[in-house]
Amino acid sequence: MISKLEELRAKAISELDSISDPKSLESWRISYLGRKSPLTQILRGLATLPLEERRAAGAAANELKEFLEKSLAQREEIVKEAEIAKAIEVGRLDVTLPGRPATLGRLHPATQTMRQMCGIFTAMGFEVVEGPEVEWDYYNFEALNIPQDHPARDMWATMWMDYQNEKGERPMLLRTHTSPMQIRVMENRRPPVRVIVPGKVYRYEATDATHESMFYQVEGFAVDKNITMADLKGTLFEFARRLFGKERKARFRCDYFPFVEPGVEMAIDCFVCNGAGCQLCSNSGWIEILGAGMIHPEVLRRVNYDPDIYTGFAFGMGVERMPILKYGIDDIRLFYSNDLRFLRQF
Ligand SMILES: [Zn+2]
Numbered sequence: 001m002i003s004k005l006e007e008l009r010a011k012a013i014s015e016l017d018s019i020s021d022p023k024s025l026e027s028w029r030i031s032y033l034g035r036k037s038p039l040t041q042i043l044r045g046l047a048t049l050p051l052e053e054r055r056a057a058g059a060a061a062n063e064l065k066e067f068l069e070k071s072l073a074q075r076e077e078i079v080k081e082a083e084i085a086k087a088i089e090v091g092r093l094d095v096t097l098p099g100r101p102a103t104l105g106r107l108h109p110a111t112q113t114m115r116q117m118c119g120i121f122t123a124m125g126f127e128v129v130e131g132p133e134v135e136w137d138y139y140n141f142e143a144l145n146i147p148q149d150h151p152a153r154d155m156w157a158t159m160w161m162d163y164q165n166e167k168g169e170r171p172m173l174l175r176t177h178t179s180p181m182q183i184r185v186m187e188n189r190r191p192p193v194r195v196i197v198p199g200k201v202y203r204y205e206a207t208d209a210t211h212e213s214m215f216y217q218v219e220g221f222a223v224d225k226n227i228t229m230a231d232l233k234g235t236l237f238e239f240a241r242r243l244f245g246k247e248r249k250a251r252f253r254c255d256y257f258p259f260v261e262p263g264v265e266m267a268i269d270c271f272v273c274n275g276a277g278c279q280l281c282s283n284s285g286w287i288e289i290l291g292a293g294m295i296h297p298e299v300l301r302r303v304n305y306d307p308d309i310y311t312g313f314a315f316g317m318g319v320e321r322m323p324i325l326k327y328g329i330d331d332i333r334l335f336y337s338n339d340l341r342f343l344r345q346f
Contacts, residue, residue, distance in 0.1 A: 001042070001049075001057040005064050008038060012068055016075050025072070025079060032068055039065060109323050109346040110216050110335055114198045117218050117319065120242045121196045124235060126220060129195050131181040133202070134161060137171045139180035144259040145298050152258045157204040159213075174202035178219035179259065182295075182314060186303035191310050192224035198319070209331040216319035221295065223305060223312030229262075232292055232313035240268050240289065243322065249275075251286055260293025260314060271325075280328070287325060290317035 012032045019025055031037055039061065046058050107115070118128050137148075146152050156176035163172045181197040197219040205211045222231070237250045248268045255265035267288045270281035277283035292315035297307035320335050323346070334342045 001053065002060055005039075005042070005057075005060050008032075009064055009067070013071060016071055019075060020079060020082060022076075022079060022083070025076060029072055033065070033072070039068070106344070106346070108335075108343065110319050112346060113322050114216060114218060114319050116243065117239075117322070118196060118198055120239050121218075121220060124238065126194045126196045126222075129181060129185055129197055130199055131175075131178070131184055131197060133175055133200055135173055135175040135180045137173060139183050140173055140175050140177070143183040143299065143302050144179055145296050146258045150258070159202050159204045176203060177201050177316060178217045179314070179316060181219060182221050182259075182299070183303060186223065186300075186305060191305060191312075192222070193312075194222040194224075196220040207333055209333065212320075212332050212336065214336065215332070217316055218319055219314070219316045221312055221314035223295065223300070223310055225310060227311045227313060229294060229313070232264075232294065232315070235313075236266055236290070236292060236315060240266070244268055244271055244326075255291055255293075257291055257293055259296050259299050261296045263291065263293035266290050266292060266315075280325070289321065289325075290315055292316070 012028075016028055019028055032039060034040065042057070042061050043065070046054050046061065049057060122128060140158075141153060141156075142148070158176050159174040160170045161172035161174070162170070164170055178197040178199050178201060181195075181199075185193060185195050185197075197217075199217065200214055201217050202214050203211075205213050207213055220235075222235070233252065240250050241248050248271065251267045251269075252264045253267070255263045257263040265288055267286040269275040270278060270285050270287050272278050272280045273285065275285035277285050281287050292313065295312040295314050300307045300310060300312070320332055323329060324332065327346075
């Protein structure tokens with residue numbers, strides 16, 4: 001019996017050592033440790049042996065069983081490692097493969113336009129300044145000649161901040177225009193100043209095709225001795241021609257803004273119909289692009305500029321309006337609905 005077991009051991013181990021794949025390991029396990037294997041048969045047959053022989057044979061058979069199980073486990077480890085090494089070898093980095101292109105983002109149409117506008121004004125000697133979007137009532141209205149309870153405040157549907165001072169007032173808001181920066185800049189500098197202010201503004205407004213509650217503006221102003229309406233006109237005409245083409249004509253008409261006197265609205269001749277009248281210009285031949293005017297003396301006085309010595313002009317315009325006009329976009333909400341099909345066109 002003992003010699004039979006030794007024979008079995010030698011055969012099993014020599015076979016096991018040549019195995020290099022998981023499938024053969026499993027069939028080895030079935031042949032040597034399975035229910036029908038010779039070793040299992042021997043273990044089962046132990047009961048029929050005489051007691052003396054049973055003891056010796058039983059110990060030897062169980063020892064062999066343990067030995068084979070241990071050997072199998074070791075071989076499994078070796079086979080597994082070899083499999084991993086093979087997988088790494090197969091899947092190795094192939095430097096001859098073409099690379100995957102990196103996906104590049106692009107600038108938002110509003111950002112592109114804002115940069116273009118800022119570029120035109122900086123070329124004319126203006127400096128770009130940015131300011132806070134959460135603003136004090138003082139800078140957004142009061143200092144711009146729009147006192148509390150003045151009906152002009154109705155021109156800006158305002159979003160107020162949920163902040164109360166000790167008097168119970170709510171003096172903070174989301175700026176309704178970029179004009180507060182006129183005051184902030186002039187408070188801290190002496191003329192001459194030539195500044196443009198690009199940035200977000202907010203309105204408490206139901207959104208539709210022509211209204212958004214958040215949009216961009218570019219504000220600009222210049223203060224110095226002897227600045228006149230002619231300077232305003234020259235600057236804005238030049239701007240319109242650089243943005244919409246050399247052949248554009250521009251028109252000024254009177255308008256009202258509390259912080260300028262006189263105030264104007266500027267239009268360019270329609271670039272679709274060249275002034276003949278079409279859908280874009282509502283058959284008028286003209287398209288309004290911005291509001292402007294000479295800075296009100298009261299505004300200058302507030303920042304300690306003497307209006308008898310200094311004069312200045314200011315203008316402000318919506319940024320989205322420019323690509324809306326240029327590309328015939330019929331819904332301002334497209335700018336901020338994050339639809340890549342729209343954004344990828346610019
Ligand atoms: Zn037209």
